Amino acid sequence: MPNKKYSAGDHITSKCTKCKDITNHTIVAMVGDTVARVVCNTCNGTHNYRNASPKKTAVRNKTAASKSVKVNKIEAAWEDQISSADAANATPYNIKMVANCGDVIQHPTFGLGCVVNTIKPNKMEVSFRSGIKLLRCSVA
Missing domain, CATH: 2.30.30 (SH3 type barrels.)
Structure with a gap:
């Protein structure tokens, strides 16, 4: 006022x-x-009565350092999984493929990944370099 x-x-x-x-x-x-x-x-x-002037909200900036630390942790976990798996025999990703934990797949967008978890009836969690993605599949 x-x-x-x-x-x-x-x-x-x-x-x-x-x-x-x-x-x-x-x-x-x-x-x-x-x-x-x-x-x-x-x-x-x-x-x-509620004041018509807008409240100022604090803008929280994420630093590049905190983002890079998180990305480095994700990539390190992915490299550990891929190094223990047989990356040379990666199966090309297909929605109708049968997936089991530990399988290595080659996705056209995300690249090389390792199946971390299967969720019945038709989903799997796959760890890629960019993070874990939920994909469709057939579960054995």
Whole structure:
């Protein structure tokens, strides 16, 4: 509220709880010099006064270092799984393929991956260099 003195019956902008928007309101109750309750001129809803000025929210920036640490952990886990598996005999990915845990597959988009888990009736979790993906398959 700027420096203007308000009184009951004056018009003011407020955030309406029914309209979910900032609309014009009529003041119906005051507590001292502060506006207490208002009536929305759009929907006729009565509610407590809510300041129309938007709240400033803190923007949290993720640093490149924290992202790279997470990516490095994912890639390290993937390399451990692929090194213990037979990557030379990777099966090309197909929705109708039968998958078992530990199988190595070659996906056209994600590349080389290792089946981590099978979920009945038709899904598998596959660990790729970019992370774990949920893919369709047939479960043996």
